[in-house]
Amino acid sequence: MADQTDTPNMDLSEPLRRALGERYLTYALSTIMHRALPDARDGLKPVHRRILFAMRELRLSSTGGFRKSAKISGDVMGNYHPHGDAAIYDAMARLAQDFNVRYPLVDGQGNFGNIDGDNPAASRYTEARMTAVAEALLEGLNENAVDFRENYDGTLTEPVVLPAQFPNLLANGSSGIAVGMATNIPPHNIAELCDACLHLIKTPDARDDTLLNYVPGPDFPTGGIIVEPPEAIAQAYRTGKGGFRLRCRYEVEDLGRGQWQIVVTEIPYQVQKSKLIEKLAEVIQTKKVPILGDVRDESADDIRLILEPRSKNVDPDVLMGMLYRNSDLEVRFSLNMNVLIDGVTPKVCSMKEVLRAFLDFRREVLIRRSQHRMEKIDHRLEVLEGLIVAFLNLDRVIDIIRYDDDPKAALMREDWGKDHARAMTEADYIPPGPGDGELSEVQVEAILNMRLRSLRRLEEMELLREQSELMEERAGLEDLLDSEDLQWEAIADQLRETKKKFGKDYEGGARRTTFAEAGEVEDVPLEAMIDREPITVVCSQMGWIRAMTGHIDLTRELKFKDGDGPRFIFHAETTDRLIVVGSNGRFYTLSASNLPGGRGMGEPLRLMVDLPNEVQIHSLLTHKPGRKLLVASTAGDGFIVPEDEVIAQTRTGKQVLNVRGDVKMAVCKPAGGDCIAVVGENRKVLVFGLEELPEMARGKGVRLQKYKDGGLSDATTFTLADGLSWLDPAGRTRTETDLAEWRGRRAGTGRMAPRGFPRDNKFT
Known part of the structure; x- marks a missing residue:
């Protein structure tokens, strides 16, 4: 007790605060780096990178067979991604959806969902393999192009980043919400991105606006029309933040006799068709767009939405202008280019910075692959040198192998100097001699593993030819590694090849989204949107209102509900607005075109305006x-x-x-x-x-x-x-x-x- 009394007061909340801060920071960094933000180099998040790597390990090439999605997601979860298999399958299914991903990385077989928003079938029912685009992201993994790290339990290794032949971050886009930051990047066209990269290689200090000559804007998988002003697009790419107004694509279909309908063939990106139709139906029901008569879905594999006008006298552009305001036929796609630079640092980048990061990464990949190839060439040249020594001294080699108890050690001890070499009869080439000294262990192993059938004279010539070719290739690689200009030239050649492979001749490679000016639609008076026709407005004593077609005799006897009778009856036109006056001194406005038809008893006026039950209808007149x-x-x-x-x-x-x-x-x-x-x-x-x-x-x-x-x-x-x-x-x-x-x-x-x-x- 004495010790407790003598102990000074301690701030017990500080350790807790520190502990919470450290743990939350760990969680935040994990979310930012390993879940939500893509890497600027390959444009992938860890889950997508692991899915593609697992499919590569399963040898699911674009020309090979399909495997069950359950097998793929199971391997990803068990080997690389210790999270739920449902989340992994959802991520893989999205990579196969051509309406979500500009260049699908997974080739799906079965139900992988649709643009209506329906979910994919269960993973046990679907199959998948990689696409050629995915293989382009993976090319070079066997050549030490990137670093590998241990998986979550240390039993396997996985790539830190994929080699990526093209700037996938911009080609397929990305979106994610991290802790305190988010990212939203639209997809673009590969051919245009390759052209922009080639320009950056040629002119490293190019201005941001110059790149817009090559990449004018996003290229969405669902097409559509971008109506954002060019200066706003330039500002967005310059700062990494902005937005794009995207509209549907439609055409006016002539039905004859002055009748027409609008056919929507492309809807904005990430808009579910079923939700869009529900919204359009709501617009019709609530009379927000009174000139829209009906909406119909005639889509099959392609999009075909039919919009019927209420009147043939309306201008189609006026109708679409009103629908742009009141539905998702026009959306705004926000741009927030927040990415991980070198896989570590989150940063909001301009388009130039993202392309620069990709090109620097491609140079690093080129250098590493070249060095790896040189190591392979050096190893093979060493083997070839030993095999050539064996051919030049064939009788001695055979003698050692036949009679020596330890031929490997004997071959390594033997002095293969020039005095053992015999002259070659071919005058086309002079075999490079093995030089003075002994054979290495690698060379001896190659000699001992050589087949008897390889002792042909022709095989000896083939070895010398291969050695000459490898020496030439090695000299070229040395020049490449010593010259930055040659490196950029090689990267440019790779980009041209990628553009040729995935450009306009590739299925779906041509640009889908086009550009246009947003013609602002002015407010149109109701009279201009409705056919002007005569009607007779009838309102009963109980407040049931209807519109009879034509100007009928006002003294004519009409039918009403039991206990009800006429109160207001007058002539009007469909373009008129009606003023309802309540006994509370409040005035309400109705459109005559929205009144129910005169075949029935009509509808209660209180359902059309917010007229309290205790308030009586005092007057009803035409405005x-x-x-x-x-x-x-x-x-x-x-x-x-x-x-x-x-x-x-x-x-x-x-x-x-x-x-x-x-x-x-x-x-x-x-x-x-x-x-x-x-x-x-x-x-x-x-x-x-x-x-x-x-x-x-x-x-x-x-x-x-x-x-x-x-x-x-x-x-x-x-x-x-x-x-x-x-x-x-x-x-x-x-x-x-x-x-x-x-x-x-x-x-x-x-x-x-x-x-x-x-x-x-x-x-x-």
């Missing part, structure tokens, strides 16, 4: 641009509002007349003339000049008439010279021109209504 409305509440307050101000853009409508408590909307009528007449529930009428009423966009308004009891019953506007008209109880129109008795100032009480005024206190 006339430039017209003004008189609005007033039951409390006797009101004002003039321009009709253009009440148009609502959303289902929730727009509050125009502010009411509270039991006060409701009482009047909503078109305003005109120079006077206004107001009648209260007390049957008193007041007439005053329309100029006394303010014009507002929204609000409570001003007092129209003063009441002791009750409230406003009705109001109307008229021209004083024409007089004030109303319908008497017999249905006859009466007009009063002498209104001096009822004239007054706004907010007055008024006088009793003239004789014959309707009992319901309504002017109309």
Whole structure:
């Protein structure tokens, strides 16, 4: 206890903080280096590199047979990648999908998924092998082109990076999310990348923008059209960050008689066709694009989406412009060229930096392969020298082998000087003598392993020819290793060969994505998108609305639901907009073209706009641009509002007349003339000049008439010279021109209504 008391206070949280920090840093580095970010040299992540290496070990060449995917993923998991076999199989399946990978690295047999987003079949049902492109990434592994490291349990070795004959990072692209960083690189065309590399070899200090002459932009496996401005593309490649606007490819198909339809043949990269169709169907249902009538999928092996317009009078470009905004027929593919330089350092690189890293790596591969070849040549020359000695001293060699107890040691002890050499009868060549000294162990082993049939005279000449060829090849390799210019020339030759192999003559090698200017589509008025046809709008007392075709007789008897009847019926056109006025003073807007047909009973208006259940429909009228409305509440307050101000853009409508408590909307009528007449529930009428009423966009308004009891019953506007008209109880129109008795100032009480005024206190 004494020791504990004497011990100074220690910060026990510090070791924990340090421990957590170290472990999280280890995890973060593992995620960045061994999972999420690709290597700039071969463009692969470890899982893809291990899949290809395992397939090579299984000898699954592009011209050989297929093996079960379960076998491949099992070998990868057991030998190199100690993670789930499902994740390994998913990664391998993606390498076989020609709609996801520009140059597939795996040749799949069976169901490997489709562009609709369907998953591949289970690994036990599918088979795979490498493609020629994958073999180009692996070429040189047997020639010490790259370093190898131990696998996770130290029983095998795996390559740190693949030799990669072409810049696969840009050719196939990559995407991944690490810790605190991410990468997203689009695919490009191999032939164009090879041209850019050749230009960099020729002009190492080339500007970033110059490379765009060779690589104008991405080349997506699903085609499409890039509409990003060239200056934005240049900026993206210069900084390593940016984006590309990608649109579908379509054509207008003429159906005769003025009818047409749009056929989409290519959809943007990484857009699932099934999800795209669902989105287009939603656009049709919600009337976001009212001129789109139907969408249909007629795809087989190729893409064929049919877009039918609602009207043949619409411009196809207008329709597509609206669909670009409201669907994935146009997407933005972001560029974030965050890669591992030399497999260690994450860095956001420009296109030039990525190509430079690839070329420097190719030079390193060339040097290592050349050195490896020289070692092989030196070994073979040593063997050839021993075999030539044996031929020149054949009788002595045979004698030693026949009679010596240890022929190997005897051959190594023997002095094979010039005095043992015999003259050659051929004048075409002078055999290089073995020189003074003894044979090495390697040479002796080759002599002892030589077959008797090799003792022919012709074989001796073949050895001398081979020795001469190897000496010539070795001299060429020495020159190559001593000259940087020769090295770059050799790399350029390799790139030209790769371009020829995987260029436009290769299946799918031609550029698929093209470029165009994004013609901005202006907002088109609804009237321009809809056929103008006459209709009759019918709304029942219970709020069920429909549109009858044509202008029918407004007195005609119509069918309604039991207990329901007519309330609003008027003539309109399909291009009109309708204004729905609620008793709460809120205005809602409907498109006449969206009304249900007149064959049934229609649909509840409350389903088309957000009209609360406790709010009643006060008015329903056709919108006339430039017209003004008189609005007033039951409390006797009101004002003039321009009709253009009440148009609502959303289902929730727009509050125009502010009411509270039991006060409701009482009047909503078109305003005109120079006077206004107001009648209260007390049957008193007041007439005053329309100029006394303010014009507002929204609000409570001003007092129209003063009441002791009750409230406003009705109001109307008229021209004083024409007089004030109303319908008497017999249905006859009466007009009063002498209104001096009822004239007054706004907010007055008024006088009793003239004789014959309707009992319901309504002017109309």
